[in-house]
């Protein structure tokens with residue numbers, strides 16, 4: 101008996117300690133079993149209390165009357181599947197006649213409290229089938245990406261969603277993206293995660309970092325071209341536009357279409373070319389985009405117009421040539437001058453980190469999802485990296501990228517430096533030409549002690 105009591109105390113103490121210090125481990129060891137039991141045992145009564153039941157069908161009531169048996173009670177949606185995950189539970193429900201997905205979505209908060217879960221979201225899988233994703237703890241507090249992610253060419257995992265799913269940046273589905281956020285809200289860390297995720301792929305990275313290059317230049321070994329000031333940025337963007345035109349010529353030649361066909365009529369893209377002919381896709385990362393649009397003198401104004409025109413052309417025509425824009429900034433609205441709203445309209449993927457005012461959030465979501473605007477304003481200041489992102493279904497989700505340090509990103513970029521393609525059109529902007537590669541990074545990523 102004493103041995104049993106000691107074992108019980110040990111188990112309870114371990115559970116308590118894990119719950120206090122390591123929520124993810126607690127979930128995998130104790131939490132998932134307890135939650136599963138709670139959901140399966142209380143399912144019927146919780147659904148009834150949350151108003152998610154329907155009365156029994158008439159024929160069953162009639163049969164009960166005829167056979168003088170007990171009157172069947174109201175029925176909850178049928179559970180098709182329960183799947184425990186590393187962060188929560190996924191329930192697939194078959195709705196009863198008369199119910200709709202909106203009923204379930206409207207009850208998510210009630211279900212969250214009733215099942216004592218951290219978060220519950222729902223989505224319609226197909227007509228009559230709804231998926232409830234429950235999270236057992238705050239997965240965004242300390243983001244840990246799952247070991248196995250579904251990475252494909254030009255589709256990289258970049259953050260975790262609050263429902264525990266991985267958020268992917270899919271350049272072929274959503275070619276251009278805009279990331280907004282106040283200062284210190286986590287934009288550069290998000291962009292760094294993108295670079296680290298793209299580094300092992302066959303892709304050319306081009307960076308424009310008008311903060312004197314502090315964010316992107318340390319990652320230079322994996323970049324095919326970099327610019328750290330407005331003048332170089334203008335020339336680099338012009339070079340990209342001419343590269344884009346060369347790619348179009350190549351596609352036309354492959355299509356056997358005569359050179360007289362105007363660009364806008366070309367329907368194909370680089371992905372329809374044979375592998376050996378396909379030009380390498382390019383991701384253009386712009387940090388602090390407002391720096392490119394500000395000017396003080398007449399000359400600077402001309403340069404600004406040149407930059408914005410080139411960006412707008414790349415946004416409009418770049419996708420087919422495999423050029424994808426990833427633009428980051430604190431604000432990106434009409435106060436930055438002409439051409440900005442036109443450019444913004446081309447940037448389909450929207451992500452907003454913490455913003456200081458509604459108008460900044462409106463720049464990201466005002467025209468897409470008004471409730472996402474509210475969610476972006478509500479991001480707390482003590483949680484940098486949390487962001488709202490529009491998703492392909494027209495909805496939105498809260499995400500947070502893992503905290504990749506600059507040192508980790510540099511190591512990843514250096515490790516994959518041999519994958520950096522040489523693009524002749526961008527050769528003048530290739531950083532670190534002639535500088536030998538550094539010694540391999542130490543296995544332990546610690547700050548070296550001062551000599």
Ligand SMILES: Nc1ncnc2c1ncn2[C@@H]1O[C@H](COP(=O)(O)OP(=O)(O)OP(=O)(O)O)[C@@H](O)[C@H]1O
Pocket residue numbers: 281282283284285286287288289290430484485486500501502503
């Ligand atoms: N996903 C994250 N998880 C944890 N901490 C984060 C995350 N993203 C950012 N941070 C913290 O917030 C700090 C600021 O992040 P970052 O430099 O990306 O902000 P920013 O929006 O680019 O700011 P600025 O506009 O001034 O360049 C980082 O140094 C880091 O400590």
Ligand SMILES: [Mg+2]
Pocket residue numbers: 287288289315387
């Ligand atoms: Mg930054």
